[in-house]
Amino acid sequence: MVQPDTIYALSSGRPPVAIAVIRISGPRAGDALKALAGRLPEPRRAMFARVRDPKTTEIIDEALALWFPGPNSETGEDAAELQVHGGRAVIAAVFSALSQIDGLRPAEAGEFTRRAFENGKLDLTRVEGLADLIYADTDVQRRQALRQLQGFLGQRAEVWRTKLIEAQALVEAGIDFSNEADVASDVLTRSLAAVHELAHEIGDALADAKRGERLREGLVVAIAGPPNAGKSTLLNRIARREASIVSPYAGTTRDVIEVHLDLDGYPVILLDTAGIRETDDPVEREGVARARARATAADLVLWVVDATAPALMNAPQREHQDCWIVQNKIDLNPAAALPDQPRSFGISATTGAGVEHLVKVLSAHAADVLGSQEPALVTRERQRTALREAASALDRAITEGTAGREDVFAEELRLAARSLGRLTGRVDVEDILDVIFRDFCIGK
Ligand SMILES: Nc1nc2c(ncn2[C@@H]2O[C@H](COP(=O)(O)OP(=O)(O)O)[C@@H](O)[C@H]2O)c(=O)[nH]1
Numbered sequence: 001m002v003q004p005d006t007i008y009a010l011s012s013g014r015p016p017v018a019i020a021v022i023r024i025s026g027p028r029a030g031d032a033l034k035a036l037a038g039r040l041p042e043p044r045r046a047m048f049a050r051v052r053d054p055k056t057t058e059i060i061d062e063a064l065a066l067w068f069p070g071p072n073s074e075t076g077e078d079a080a081e082l083q084v085h086g087g088r089a090v091i092a093a094v095f096s097a098l099s100q101i102d103g104l105r106p107a108e109a110g111e112f113t114r115r116a117f118e119n120g121k122l123d124l125t126r127v128e129g130l131a132d133l134i135y136a137d138t139d140v141q142r143r144q145a146l147r148q149l150q151g152f153l154g155q156r157a158e159v160w161r162t163k164l165i166e167a168q169a170l171v172e173a174g175i176d177f178s179n180e181a182d183v184a185s186d187v188l189t190r191s192l193a194a195v196h197e198l199a200h201e202i203g204d205a206l207a208d209a210k211r212g213e214r215l216r217e218g219l220v221v222a223i224a225g226p227p228n229a230g231k232s233t234l235l236n237r238i239a240r241r242e243a244s245i246v247s248p249y250a251g252t253t254r255d256v257i258e259v260h261l262d263l264d265g266y267p268v269i270l271l272d273t274a275g276i277r278e279t280d281d282p283v284e285r286e287g288v289a290r291a292r293a294r295a296t297a298a299d300l301v302l303w304v305v306d307a308t309a310p311a312l313m314n315a316p317q318r319e320h321q322d323c324w325i326v327q328n329k330i331d332l333n334p335a336a337a338l339p340d341q342p343r344s345f346g347i348s349a350t351t352g353a354g355v356e357h358l359v360k361v362l363s364a365h366a367a368d369v370l371g372s373q374e375p376a377l378v379t380r381e382r383q384r385t386a387l388r389e390a391a392s393a394l395d396r397a398i399t400e401g402t403a404g405r406e407d408v409f410a411e412e413l414r415l416a417a418r419s420l421g422r423l424t425g426r427v428d429v430e431d432i433l434d435v436i437f438r439d440f441c442i443g444k
Pocket residue numbers: 226227228229230231232233234245246247248249250251252253275328329330331332347348349350351
């Protein structure tokens with residue numbers, strides 16, 4: 001086998017910063033650290049080091065050096081870390097010194113994590129959790145990502161896969177005894193019982209209203225309604241900043257503006273949409289079309305109407321989508337009557353009256369939709385697809401097994417185990433690896 005390259009990258013944030021962390025991983029990591037820091041520190045202990053350019057021996061910086069011999073390192077390979085001062089010239093000089101060492105090259109995005117995966121340190125669901133942890137914006141997203149990184153789904157999938165393989169082995173052994181009819185039918189019954197239980201557990205994991213994916217992506221709330229009702233003013237008020245153009249002229253908001261909110265730890269994406277109306281202006285018409293599309297796909301619509309023009313109150317009625325009525329500009333018409341609906345609000349986007357209450361109810365709604373039940377096992381479409389495939393193979397297995405066709409039964413169990421193997425990355429995943437690791441930053 002060819003030796004892998006030794007890779008290095010800046011793993012901390014964009015310079016200039018106080019401290020920059022440069023990581024090195026691969027068979028030559030130890031040589032590289034010795035070349036720059038003079039000697040190897042004790043494993044996993046920080047050592048003060050003068051980092052020198054190995055060619056000129058000039059001191060580049062004073063640093064902390066760490067040494068993580070494989071296989072007990074994050075990547076599973078020999079790995080080293082230099083904590084230098086986070087200036088651009090310092091980092092450039094360290095990189096230049098590293099690049100002069102044979103067998104070293106800069107890492108690609110996600111390459112450290114990919115090596116950890118390839119060396120069996122992380123399964124794919126944990127890799128996905130790690131990516132989500134890096135991108136988590138809110139506390140509840142962080143918790144979900146950390147659970148995944150700790151193997152919440154991955155461990156469960158391994159337990160399921162092991163049980164499946166046992167059930168399959170049992171029935172295959174039974175097939176060999178098929179001249180002893182009693183033995184064969186007994187093992188089939190036992191293995192069918194196990195498969196029923198597994199199908200049930202996987203079915204439960206899938207019946208989660210996609211809470212995990214929604215929490216990852218955020219609850220999408222579209223502010224929609226007739227032009228000039230005060231939609232943009234409301235978005236700005238909620239976002240507490242001028243994220244959207246507010247103007248007294250109808251048709252100003254032509255694109256979809258989105259603001260990411262953290263409501264008590266729950267991620268909400270608030271969309272401001274162009275006023276929905278018939279228009280001859282092609283640019284505005286495009287805005288209206290986009291607004292309709294986003295509003296249609298949103299989880300919740302805040303339908304904003306002008307309390308001084310109550311004629312324009314027809315909110316869209318869609319199945320599978322909540323729609324709340326927000327009567328705005330009550331400062332101009334305090335006597336405006338709220339429509340007889342469970343979720344209707346009277347607010348003034350300019351004075352702020354009623355907005356706090358609206359946000360509070362929105363927050364509670366987000367908590368309810370995204371997180372009130374037990375934590376979701378499935379947090380990505382890829383995981384859902386693999387589990388669905390396993391579930392349908394198990395359904396077919398149950399049909400075949402019940403009809404006494406042991407060989408087809410065993411084959412379906414094998415397919416189900418394979419789908420679970422794809423979920424954790426044990427089998428057949430070459431094609432998806434590039435997609436998963438591409439999402440990582442360089443240095444992770
Ligand atoms: N008096 C009053 N005027 C408002 C209120 N909200 C918005 N406006 C005004 O209504 C006009 C249209 O607001 P805008 O947010 O651009 O409406 P949009 O077309 O629905 O996005 C602007 O002149 C705002 O200042 C409100 O609560 N009270």
